[in-house]
Amino acid sequence: MSIELTIKYSDAEYKSALREQLTVMPNKHLHTYLPTGILIFVGVAFFYFNVLFSWWGISLITLLSIYAIPCLFADFLMPSIALAFAKKEKLQDTYHFTINKEQIERNSGQGKLNTKWEDLTSVDFFPQNIFFNLEKGVISIPKSRLTDAEIEKLRIYAKRT
Incomplete structure (x- = not known):
């Protein structure tokens, strides 16, 4: 049989499936918190060496932020972003x-x-x-x-x- x-x-079924997949993602904490930790470490190091407000210090911190902040809020952002692409x-x-x-x-x-x-x-x-x-x-x-x-x-x- x-x-x-x-x-x-x-839409709700698709988002719920993504949320359940994210809960069991291997090395989830590594992907979530490591980029933020690197951002904080680089920011503190640049501040200590007084290069945080140089043009390349600001550029590097901005680039790291563009990657680290969405990683930190992936549980909330990822289902909505994936849904937007899946609707097509x-x-x-x-x-x-x-x-x-x-x-x-x-x-x-x-x-x-x-x-x-x-x-x-x-x-x-x-x-x-x-x-x-x-x-x-x-x-x-x-x-x-x-x-x-x-x-x-x-x-x-x-x-x-």
Whole structure:
């Protein structure tokens, strides 16, 4: 027996999937706080050596700030930025999923994707989404589109990976 789904992702579903992916991002604190730490260290060093207000001191601090400040607020900024880019293509498509014990098949305007369960690196069940992790990407399905029986069936299929 297979699970058939047709999904056109809403803005809220897309943002929720991104937020859940960000919570488990490897080395998240390194990517968040290291650029800010470097900015503070360079700023203090420039101030100590009295070069902070030179033209190249201001230029370097400005460039570091352009990178460090968005990294610091990535949890809030990233879903909105990604949503703005996804509205052009990804969110315009309707995705047709067929999931059975052999494979996951996804059809959309972008093409057809067939993935065997053995080819998945992992399957993650989060409170609002299910992520099928591939080598180069992720297939995400909102749990709100599935019944409890279908979710249990997916858990059984996922144990094989």
